[in-house]
Amino acid sequence: MQIRKVTVLGAGLMGNGLAQVFAKNEGIKVVVRSRKVRDEPYAPIEKNLDLLVGKKAISEDEKEGILGRISFTDDMQAAVGDADFIIECFPEILETKQDLFRDLEPLCRQDAILATNTSVMSITEIAAKCSNRGRVVGTHFWNPPYLIPLVEVVKAEDTDEAVMDATMDLMRAVGKKPVRCQKDVPGFIANRLQHAIWREALSIVEKGIADPATVDEALRYGPGLRWPILGILENADMVGLDLSLNIQSYIVKYLEDSHEPSKLLRELVEKGDLGFKTGKGYQSWTPEQIEASNRRLREYLIEVTKDIK
Numbered sequence: 001m002q003i004r005k006v007t008v009l010g011a012g013l014m015g016n017g018l019a020q021v022f023a024k025n026e027g028i029k030v031v032v033r034s035r036k037v038r039d040e041p042y043a044p045i046e047k048n049l050d051l052l053v054g055k056k057a058i059s060e061d062e063k064e065g066i067l068g069r070i071s072f073t074d075d076m077q078a079a080v081g082d083a084d085f086i087i088e089c090f091p092e093i094l095e096t097k098q099d100l101f102r103d104l105e106p107l108c109r110q111d112a113i114l115a116t117n118t119s120v121m122s123i124t125e126i127a128a129k130c131s132n133r134g135r136v137v138g139t140h141f142w143n144p145p146y147l148i149p150l151v152e153v154v155k156a157e158d159t160d161e162a163v164m165d166a167t168m169d170l171m172r173a174v175g176k177k178p179v180r181c182q183k184d185v186p187g188f189i190a191n192r193l194q195h196a197i198w199r200e201a202l203s204i205v206e207k208g209i210a211d212p213a214t215v216d217e218a219l220r221y222g223p224g225l226r227w228p229i230l231g232i233l234e235n236a237d238m239v240g241l242d243l244s245l246n247i248q249s250y251i252v253k254y255l256e257d258s259h260e261p262s263k264l265l266r267e268l269v270e271k272g273d274l275g276f277k278t279g280k281g282y283q284s285w286t287p288e289q290i291e292a293s294n295r296r297l298r299e300y301l302i303e304v305t306k307d308i309k
């Protein structure tokens, strides 16, 4: 299935970012549907594009091309009537997403794909009120979606293989690195990995083995340098599975295996220490440090993703 028209539902943080992602492909027109089109609807997308132009990741002409392929409307029927691929970026509320997909079905084409950008919810549950569940698929983008290449394409219980294939092809066509998640499980693939490390990181701090800044240094200057090149299982193949088994047999009994959120995390949240938004989380942050951290991340991502093909 050749996808030429993509409709993005919801013009919040992810909706705007995704419009920009899909419009990167010259053969795709993007419609963003929001309840009320704001006064300067292109402003958030233009801001991202200006950053990319400033870093020479795209040209001024490419920026104009992307903006020219995006339009905004508050009319749901006009937005979805002839769309090939519809992706929802509504708030993370199960019933809202279920009702949206149920209500969309009579408005859109029989063969339109319905994708959800849910962070954690079951795609099978989101599809529950649809009559054609085979067309519903999960597409978990990561923020900022125009910089992070990963998209987890998630197969729900009833998702058609053809829908999975078409979605994978679309993601590649807009320059993303899609991965196929064959089971509709909480956390899909990447969040399960991330949360396993998070749990151990917090346990290390709680046990007084190292402070938060040291935990981050250990990751940033150690395994974190390998992962973009090898991943974690290719790295194990490089090391040798016999050695891996000996190491795992010894260490696994010492690792955190709690099924509760971290006590430390709970205490900090109860105190109102929420991280950058309050200036204190695991560490204290000045406004300058917060600004520098956000800038460093964006500049790094632009640099390392420039040449990903």
Ligand SMILES: NC(=O)c1ccc[n+]([C@@H]2O[C@H](COP(=O)([O-])OP(=O)(O)OC[C@H]3O[C@@H](n4cnc5c(N)ncnc54)[C@H](O)[C@@H]3O)[C@@H](O)[C@H]2O)c1
Pocket (backbone or CB within 6 Å): 009, 010, 011, 012, 013, 014, 015, 034, 035, 088, 089, 090, 091, 092, 093, 096, 117, 118, 119, 120, 140, 141, 142, 143
């Ligand atoms: N923010 C992230 O880092 C991130 C990353 C990956 C996935 N997601 C997921 O993407 C989805 C959207 O997240 P976001 O951060 O863009 O949220 P957001 O709050 O920035 O945007 C939600 C948009 O939906 C609109 N909206 C709310 N209720 C609506 C309704 N009933 N009808 C029509 N429009 C409605 C809002 O006006 C807003 O424009 C969520 O499912 C979220 O879990 C978010």
